[in-house]
Amino acid sequence: MIKKVLVIAFNSLKVTFRDKGNLIWLIIMPIVWTTLIGTMSTTGGGDEKIPVGFLNSDRGIYGEVFEEILRKEESIKIVAMAEDDEDKMRNSVKDTKLSVGLIIPGDFSEKLKVREQVVIEILKSQGNSSYFLEELIEKTAHRISINALAANFTVEKISERRVVLEEEVLEDEKERIWEEAFVKADAFFEPAPSIGIEYVVLSVEKRDENIPIGVEASSPGFAVMFVMMGVCFAGVAMVQERHHKTLARLLTTPTEKFSIISGKMLGFFLVGFIQFMILILFGQLVLKVNWGNLPLGVLLLVVSYVLSVTGLGTLLSVVVRTSAQAGAFAVLISMVTSMLGGAWWPIEIVPRFMQNIARFTPQYWAINGFNKIITRGFGITEILPNFYVLLAISTISLLLAIRFFRFE
Amino acid sequence: MMNIIEVKELTKVYEGRKAVDSVSFEIKKGEAFGLLGPNGAGKTTTISMLSCLIPPTSGDAHIEGKSIIKEPIEVKKRIGVVPQDIALYPTLSARENLFFWGEMYGLSGRRLKEKVDEVLQVVGLTERSKDRINKYSGGMKRRINIAVGLLPSPKLLILDEPTVGVDPQSRTNILESLRKLNKGGLTILYTSHYMEEVEFLCDRVAVMDLGKIIAQGTQNELRLLAGKMDSLKISTIDEVQMRLVEVIKKVSETDEVKIADKAIEILTLQGRKVLPKIIELLGNNSIRIKSVEVEEPNLESLFLHLTGKELRD
Numbered sequence: 001m002i003k004k005v006l007v008i009a010f011n012s013l014k015v016t017f018r019d020k021g022n023l024i025w026l027i028i029m030p031i032v033w034t035t036l037i038g039t040m041s042t043t044g045g046g047d048e049k050i051p052v053g054f055l056n057s058d059r060g061i062y063g064e065v066f067e068e069i070l071r072k073e074e075s076i077k078i079v080a081m082a083e084d085d086e087d088k089m090r091n092s093v094k095d096t097k098l099s100v101g102l103i104i105p106g107d108f109s110e111k112l113k114v115r116e117q118v119v120i121e122i123l124k125s126q127g128n129s130s131y132f133l134e135e136l137i138e139k140t141a142h143r144i145s146i147n148a149l150a151a152n153f154t155v156e157k158i159s160e161r162r163v164v165l166e167e168e169v170l171e172d173e174k175e176r177i178w179e180e181a182f183v184k185a186d187a188f189f190e191p192a193p194s195i196g197i198e199y200v201v202l203s204v205e206k207r208d209e210n211i212p213i214g215v216e217a218s219s220p221g222f223a224v225m226f227v228m229m230g231v232c233f234a235g236v237a238m239v240q241e242r243h244h245k246t247l248a249r250l251l252t253t254p255t256e257k258f259s260i261i262s263g264k265m266l267g268f269f270l271v272g273f274i275q276f277m278i279l280i281l282f283g284q285l286v287l288k289v290n291w292g293n294l295p296l297g298v299l300l301l302v303v304s305y306v307l308s309v310t311g312l313g314t315l316l317s318v319v320v321r322t323s324a325q326a327g328a329f330a331v332l333i334s335m336v337t338s339m340l341g342g343a344w345w346p347i348e349i350v351p352r353f354m355q356n357i358a359r360f361t362p363q364y365w366a367i368n369g370f371n372k373i374i375t376r377g378f379g380i381t382e383i384l385p386n387f388y389v390l391l392a393i394s395t396i397s398l399l400l401a402i403r404f405f406r407f408e
Numbered sequence: 409m410m411n412i413i414e415v416k417e418l419t420k421v422y423e424g425r426k427a428v429d430s431v432s433f434e435i436k437k438g439e440a441f442g443l444l445g446p447n448g449a450g451k452t453t454t455i456s457m458l459s460c461l462i463p464p465t466s467g468d469a470h471i472e473g474k475s476i477i478k479e480p481i482e483v484k485k486r487i488g489v490v491p492q493d494i495a496l497y498p499t500l501s502a503r504e505n506l507f508f509w510g511e512m513y514g515l516s517g518r519r520l521k522e523k524v525d526e527v528l529q530v531v532g533l534t535e536r537s538k539d540r541i542n543k544y545s546g547g548m549k550r551r552i553n554i555a556v557g558l559l560p561s562p563k564l565l566i567l568d569e570p571t572v573g574v575d576p577q578s579r580t581n582i583l584e585s586l587r588k589l590n591k592g593g594l595t596i597l598y599t600s601h602y603m604e605e606v607e608f609l610c611d612r613v614a615v616m617d618l619g620k621i622i623a624q625g626t627q628n629e630l631r632l633l634a635g636k637m638d639s640l641k642i643s644t645i646d647e648v649q650m651r652l653v654e655v656i657k658k659v660s661e662t663d664e665v666k667i668a669d670k671a672i673e674i675l676t677l678q679g680r681k682v683l684p685k686i687i688e689l690l691g692n693n694s695i696r697i698k699s700v701e702v703e704e705p706n707l708e709s710l711f712l713h714l715t716g717k718e719l720r721d
């Protein structure tokens with residue numbers, strides 16, 4: 001049974017991608033639209049890095065090292081803040097202009113040197129968390145902690161040796177040894193002086209989220225729209241199959257009805273999934289949209305979204321009678337629901353009632369989820385609601401499609 | 409010879425109208441059986457029920473003992489179906505289509521490849537097998553449509569008007585191929601509204617009209633049902649003496665013999681059997697023959713006789 005399901009699915013894929021017209025609609029058009037609309041709507045160069053506020057009060061060198069390490073990370077942008085700008089940084093985090101704010105205390109280096117606990121502060125706004133950023137900061141803190149341990153250890157050992165040799169270690173020399181040891185620190189491990197991290201969650205009075213613009217908005221937006229169109233076109237192909245009687249002929253072979261329906265739906269799903277992956281790769285590699293922040297989250301959203309449009313595409317093929325009708329409805333439904341769902345322009349700029357209507361489209365939940373990952377650097381927890389809603393839409397539409405599936 | 413298919417009281421009702429009304433027939437192994445009738449007679453509905461595409465309202469049919477209602481998958485394993493429409497993927501090549509349909513019939517690996525090559529050879533399209541179906545002529549598409557039906561090496565090949573819309577040459581090719589397959593032992597159920605095709609291919613025929621079988625039997629049995637005799641019209645160069653009338657009557661086993669100068673007209677039940685004897689008789693009497701015309705009652709005249717309308721009405 002599974003073999004036949006796969007054979008039917010791959011045959012559908014072959015038939016879909018063999019058609020040059022389909023290739024234009026599935027791949028070429030979305031790429032052109034994404035690039036054109038994205039470029040036209042970009043303001044001031046479109047910085048797609050995650051903004052991280054960095055307030056360094058450290059009187060020693062470790063605060064600077066912390067900043068340097070973070071600056072090497074390509075996906076984030078360090079916004080250096082002056083020591084008396086703490087309030088300003090707190091407000092920026094509250095307003096989500098900064099994804100997080102990091103405060104290095106004045107005694108950071110001193111305490112590390114004497115192996116005392118030191119606390120750095122990470123500011124983040126309510127409901128806005130990025131596991132990627134948190135993990136990055138924790139990793140960096142841990143690294144510095146180890147390096148400090150190594151430096152302490154090295155100076156101590158050399159001092160002991162000099163005592164045996166009755167030689168004095170000068171303070172300048174100690175500093176030099178510290179720095180050298182720090183560089184070679186990776187060789188040493190626990191117990192390291194701990195660097196505590198205290199998260200300060202700032203309440204948000206007015207939620208003014210980062211609104212995606214440029215290719216950051218057009219890449220997920222048009223990917224979502226054209227994938228829906230692509231899957232709906234696969235629905236058109238099934239109307240043609242019904243017309244060509246190949247669907248009915250499948251019933252004359254020793255194959256269960258359920259296998260045929262499953263195979264056809266899997267074919268639709270694969271068309272949408274492959275199309276989505278191509279568009280994501282184009283966005284990532286050519287347009288430099290940061291799709292890679294949370295691969296698992298992207299995958300969850302892509303799978304649940306493509307499943308939901310698979311159900312809707314199959315339903316479309318069941319409802320209409322002719323391929324002309326199917327083609328017209330495919331374009332109409334994809335365009336209208338995509339406009340409503342926020343594929344053409346950020347949903348944040350439309351009136352509240354339109355935003356409420358948008359919630360009835362799968363595009364809204366997909367785009368909203370992608371924005372959380374790409375623009376705001378959110379984690380899995382924050383995109384789970386989007387995933388669940390898409391899964392619910394998928395379940396309902398797929399069950400309806402199976403119930404009303406027609407061979408003739 | 410054992411029956412490969414037994415159809416009993418098969419009925420299909422659509423919205424209160426009987427599309428097929430208590431149809432019963434049997435087909436013996438190795439036989440070519442024709443379902444003849446005009447459009448709308450119920451042939452396709454009958455075929456669709458036998459192919460397990462639609463369930464009958466009542467009645468049943470067994471193919472090699474397997475019920476179309478209770479064991480549809482077992483039935484489907486035993487039949488090859490060639491639908492009236494060209495049910496192929498136009499953007500795929502003939503070979504790709506055959507591989508796909510072969511896999512749907514459960515074939516795989518080397519067996520699948522061998523079978524695809526074999527059926528391509530049967531329909532004579534090996535050379536063009538890599539061309540896309542939408543580049544084929546109507547006749548070629550029909551041949552690949554038939555090839556799909558042959559893929560599962562079926563016990564029974566069901567063909568529903570497989571020559572609709574093809575040119576005369578392609579039709580002849582298709583019919584010749586089918587006759588060859590039948591002579592090779594393949595049982596065939598063939599529907600058509602073309603009387604000549606059924607006469608050419610089928611041993612036994614059932615004539616359908618308005619959902620019912622109105623007559624069935626061998627071609628000769630059906631001709632006799634029409635109640636008409638064969639007519640032999642012979643023109644001669646030499647004059648035919650009246651004295652020959654009695655001899656001709658005796659040879660023709662009929663009293664219906666007319667002689668007028670240089671023409672003889674004979675009405676007999678066995679025209680084909682009698683003709684050589686008459687030619688020999690005339691030769692022995694030094695009467696040279698100018699032309700011979702034989703008119704036999706056919707299935708068309710039978711249909712006219714039974715329903716009062718023509719097959720293509």
